[in-house]
Amino acid sequence: MEQIRIGYLLGGIAVMAAVTYIIRMLPMAIFRKKIDNVFIQSFLYYVPYTVLGAMTFPAIFYSTQSVPPAAAGCAAAVVLAYRGKGLLIVAVGAAAAVFAVQLLMNIIIV
Amino acid sequence: MRYEEFKEGIRDGIPICLGYISVSVAFGMTAVLSGIPVWAAVLISLTNVTSAGQFAGINLLVAQGTYLELALTTLIINIRYFLMSLSVSQKVEENMGMGKRLATAFGITDEIFAVSMQRKKRLSAPYMAGLILTPVLGWTGGTLIGATATSLMPPILSASLGIALYGMFIAIIIPPARIHRSVLYAVLLAVAASCCFYYLPGLKKLSGGWSIIIITVAVSALMAWKFPVSPEDEEDE
Structure with a gap:
């Protein structure tokens, strides 16, 4: 395997870190006052739900070895969340469902 | 009072931290397997604290891409943090000083953003410090574990944990969507x-x-x- 030069690597890491930080820092530094505009306020109110919705679907179905266990995990998460369970329970429940279905599939296939 | 806020932040950061460990172990493994030294993988995690951006970054570093490519790719993948940071800027306590704002900005990830938006109260600096600290430790520590031990978890277990962060997102979206x-x-x-x-x-x-x-x-x-x-x-x- 070809060795990557340390100088290049350090520079690259600095570029990645700087770009990422500037993106996160600018809004925090600029918008120090509460924005009164109703449209902007409403827009920001919806941002968490739209961004998380778009990031979760359909990516969740490809987050494990194959689609069936992921679909089971997704179903488990939706049911648990619908019943008002907390973040940790929903996350662990989803992972447990994936694990169970994956195990089942391995047994059936082998 | 302020210490209470910090403790609440730490507590709310624990589920994020657990979710991060599995992903960052995978990141550490991928990085080392593709030819990035252990120290560099850990340094990337500590300074970037972002998943997709880091995976794309190591691909480019290994391919000896130019810094411009690296900057643009990082920008495109991570520009969503701009919107998240904007939302956070409206929810932090209005008298929060510039230094604390700049420090808080460092830790705005998808998950930390999501959890902070769920909080009923205004976001204080101690709360955000706690909420950022645990996940960053998990993220960096997981990278170190993954990078040093090539296969720590059996694949079936690590594959199952891959869904944990999405499960968290679902837990955040659904309750308000019901109401x-x-x-x-x-x-x-x-x-x-x-x-x-x-x-x-x-x-x-x-x-x-x-x-x-x-x-x-x-x-x-x-x-x-x-x-x-x-x-x-x-x-x-």
Whole structure:
């Protein structure tokens, strides 16, 4: 395997870190006052739900070895969340469902 | 009082930290297997604290890409943090000083953002410090574990944990969507749009980073126009 030069690597890491930080820092530094505009306020109110919705679907179905266990995990998460369970329970429940279905599939296939 | 806030932050950061460990172990392994030294993998995690951006970054570093390519790719994948940071800037305590704002900005990830938006109170600096500290430790520590031990977890277990962060997102979206019809519409529209971007031949070419931004801006703007939220409603929920 070809060795990557340390100088290049350090520079690259600095570029990645700087770009990422500037993106996160600018809004925090600029918008120090509460924005009164109703449209902007409403827009920001919806941002968490739209961004998380778009990031979760359909990516969740490809987050494990194959689609069936992921679909089971997704179903488990939706049911648990619908019943008002907390973040940790929903996350662990989803992972447990994936694990169970994956195990089942391995047994059936082998 | 302030110490209580810090402890609450730490507590709320624990589920994020657990989710991060599995992903960052995978990152550490991928990095080392593709030829990045252990120290560099850990340094990347500590200074970037972002998943997709880091995976794309190491691909480019290994391919000896130019710094410009690296900067643009990082920008596109991570530009969504701009919107998240904007939301956070409106929710932190209004008298928070510039230094604390700049420090808080460092830790705005998808998950930390999501959890901070869920909090009923204004965001204080000690709370954010706690909420950022645990996940960053998990993220960096996981990278170190993954990078040093090539295979720590059996694959079936690490594959199962891959869904944990999405499970957390679902836990954040669904309860308010049950109560507020407008939130339900916003989520459904975003999911439908995201599936279109993912599966339709023409739109598929667009990178994931861009499609998330386009969807977030378009759907949030549409909802803000059709279903404006008065400040009082927002505080009530």
